[in-house]
Amino acid sequence: MGEIADITIIGAGVVGAAVAAGVAQKNRQVYVIEKNESFGMETSSRNSQVIHAGLYYPENSLKAKTCVAGNTLLYELCRRYAIGHRNTGKIIVAADSSECEALEDLLHKGRKNGVEGLRLLSRRELRSLEPDVAGVAALFSSSTGILNVHELIKMFLSQAKDEGAQVVYKSEVTGVERKNDLYQIEVDSAGEKFIFETRVVINSAGLHADKVARMAGIDPGGAGYTLYYCKGEYYSVSWGKSGLINRLVYPVPPAELTGVGVHVTLDLDGRIRLGPSAQYIEEIDYRIDDSNKRRFYEEAKKLLPFLDYDDIEPEMAGIRPKLQKPGEGPKDFVVRHEADRGLPGLINLIGIESPGITASPAIAEIVRDMVTEIL
Structure with a gap:
């Protein structure tokens, strides 16, 4: 690294890799x-590996815009580069009549965000689609799916390396100074x-992005960049129950959207996975608390x-880098060129939690345009 880099x-x-490509x-x-x-090896791999539709997020938010755009881009990339994926669809289930209004609200929110393929299901239609799922009604999202995130990141980095980018592992950034x-x-x-x-720095450090911003001279607290770790545990369901559902199954989400509730996803082999939970923690800790099984x-x-009860067993835990404190409403992604803070050439990507995987190719397009203006 003797010469001056253009971009670091x-x-x-997944977001850093998409940006690199x-x-x-x-x-x-x-x-x-x-x-x-x-x-x-951190947030990108310890999650549900879902291609989201974009129906949960506030209208005109970056989360909504990049998720909806990224959904289309991601399916195109998966098809073009033979990345393992499946367009399973998803149902959000009302457990009783008191939750039906929330389904209608989600339907309208999703449509305002530009999500296509949404429709409400009656109890009979729900039973027809998923006879082994309980509920009185549901919202069906046809564009939701699953993918192999490892293959996606590998493809992004391969594209970047084909253009001459160098990827350096086992190397921790400990200082950033203008x-x-x-x-x-x-x-x-x-x-x-x-x-x-380097001329340009793109901070895509995930769980540590607020620390990198601090290195560069930004006060995370004053800028609204402080990250709060939210841990989610996952449980796998025994293979004997595989095949009883064919789509992702979600509950009606809580109002504060800390997460979207313990939901039911599938991996590409068809095994059922439960999770994640949502618990704020102080330090990074991927251990699973067995007392949560019940x-x-x-x-x-x-x-x-x-x-x-004996069908489920602990599988893994992941940590989401949230910009919202416990009890606060949802916060949007930070995708920002910091020129007005006296740091031209610094682009911060902070709080990129769910739907970060789905949004990654759309975020990469935004950053690409920022870089074009800088260089």
Whole structure:
């Protein structure tokens, strides 16, 4: 890294990888710096791996716009590059009549966001689609699906490397300083420290994005960039119950949208997965608390009456980097060029939680346009 880089991307999760694919060009020196030993080892891999439709998010929010645009882009990418995926569709189920109004609200919100393929289902229509799911009504989303996120990230990074980008693993950014119209990036690579210069910094550091912003001279608290860790646990359902549902099954979401409730997804092999839960934590901790099993079972059984307690077992946990404190309403993605803060060339991507995977190709297009204006 002796020469001055044009663009340095911090973080090789799905968003960082998508951005790398979007900005890499043969005539640009592009680096992707990742602290882990491989790509997508944190938030990008510890989630439901769902292609979302975009019906939960406030109208005109970045979450809504990038999710709806990203949904179309993602299916196109999956088809073009043979990335494992399935357009399963999703049903959001009203457990009783008191939740039916919320389904109608979601329908209208989704349509305002530009989501296509939404329709309300009666009890009879729900039973026809998913006979083993309990509920009095449902909202059907035809554009929801699942994918192999590992393959997606690998494809994005392969595209970037084909254009000359370099991906550096086991290297943690420990300093970002604006100096003489460039940024000095300090990196710790297996105990060895080195510094290089770059014209553009794209902060896609996921769980650590607020810390990187602080390194660059931004007060996360004052800017509204402080991240709050929200842990979600997942349980797998025994193979013997596979095949009893064919679509993703979600409850009506809570008003504060900390998460969308313990829901039922499928992996590409057809195994049923439950989760995630939503619990704010202080430190990164991926251990699963076995005492939560009973609550998982009871919540899931409301949707899937065929479940037995012994059918479920802990699978994994993930952590979402939220901009909202416990009890606060949902906050939007931060996708921002910080020129007005005296930091031209710094682009912050902060609070990229769900629907970040779906939104990733659309976010990459926004960042690509920002970079074009800068360089």
